Amino acid sequence: MLAIDARDVEKTFRSGWFGRRETPALRGVSLTVERGSIVGVLGPNGAGKTTLLSILATLLTPDRGRVLVLGHDVVREAGVLRRRLNMASGRPSFLWSLRVGEIIAFYGRLYGLSGARLRRRVDTLIELCELGSYRRVPYSDLSTGLKQRVALAKSLVNDPELLFLDEPTLGLDPDVSVRVREHIARLRREQGITIVLTTHYMREADELCDEIAFIKAGRILSRGTPGELKRQIRLGEVIALRLDPPAVTWLAEAPGVLRCVEADGWVECTVDEAEKRLPELLRALHNDGVVIRNVQVREPELEEVFVELAK
């Protein structure tokens, strides 16, 4: 069952006198997201990630295309839809004088919560996002990490079926980022929330996302699981070898080897298929009298996929 079914979405921003300067942000984007999955939208700055998320979250209306979210049209049925989704962004901002508890309660009331139910919900979210000691602290006095936790708590106030996270760990300390990531994974695992997130951290995408859509210049260039993406762009796998003698000239020309680099006493050979090439290389090295001291095989990092696709 689909949580998002977007077809041929186009959006152009107009500026200047009479809107004569046009900046195309989305050029026919199609995206489907299964319910209960975590999908990452990756891409370089200005690729259209936030525009896409904003359209899906009813904050922006598309120029063309059809967008169904949770079975509702994002333009015609936006009012119904807003009760069922929510969003948190990496650069959150709320009213500066309101305290943490008051911010969550304000949004809770907008979603129809009141009295004991509202108090319980606020308590639960404050506990969940580890904001207990900051409940009565004004928003303007919070650190970046705490502000982001407030944004996350706010985004869960209506028990959303669909959650949009726009760079949720931007600017956070590594330990806080890890906790936020764990929390996101738990939301899907325990509550079955569908999550669409954008991020610049490839490790985050690799760790969290079932699927990744790579967007560039308003178009989705590639889509699949992190593993599929790595295979799709044929980056190959890396066989890292520690050898004695350390350099072997013929390695770069061996069958199936795409490239070879030397670094820190290791020779890193990118090969088309590690399972097939590893025994061949080891046999050839052994026959050549080279001593093999260590071997490691690894997939390419998602970051390398990103760099390749962003070219």
Add this chain to the structure above:
Amino acid sequence: MSWRNELLAVWAVTLRNALMGARNVFFFFELLFWPVVGVLSIGLMSRFLELTPAQASFVLVGTIALSVINVCQLEVAYAVLLDVWSKSLKHQFLAPIGIRHLTLGSWVVGMVRSSVVFLLLAALGWWAFDFEVLRPGWLALATFLLGCFLTAWVVGVAVCALITLFGNRAEAFAWATVNLVLVLAGIYYPVSVLPGWIAAIARAIPLTYFLDAYRSYYGFPSEFAAPVATGLALSVLYGALAHWAFLAAIQRARRTGLLLKMSE
């Protein structure tokens, strides 16, 4: 949306604005400083110019109306301005909130705050200049205050529409619009002294009629046949138009991306 949820959304905005107002020094200044300065300076000027008690009442009614409307309309404009200043507009419009909740919730706080201003200025006017706000009676006073609140509501919603339409740069409207309306509505003079075409504009402003009706109890015959009814009818008409404009501005902001820009 159920009635319960409607009221809850209005209450959420009311509570939010009240909390923000209670915690900001500048809001306190708006509430007390300028209104008091206004009544004192106008009252003292009327004494220096040796105005009759009726004439002094005429201008004091004007200056009190100015303060009441200013405070109330600013609070209505805060429905959008607070979120523009804090860059949280997108969170607000991501939630299931309608403009009716925003404007009504803010208006409630505006009415409470401007009622406090009114009480303070009425006491000051009575103590310093022998000006009695209750001379026309409770009903006339309540009608006058309702007229001020309605005018503030219309202007405040129109300011919200302008800010949502043009972004932060339209903020100056919030401070300037109300003064233009007050000048045209004959704040310190009867509209009959205005040049023909300006008087025609004045006759299209609801406040003109509420001021006229209230001042008639201080010895200045009404210039209009049914001032209160006309003022109410115009307020309802403009209120509906302002809400329509605000709604259209939000829809446009969703189309142009201004809603997002104002949140960055």
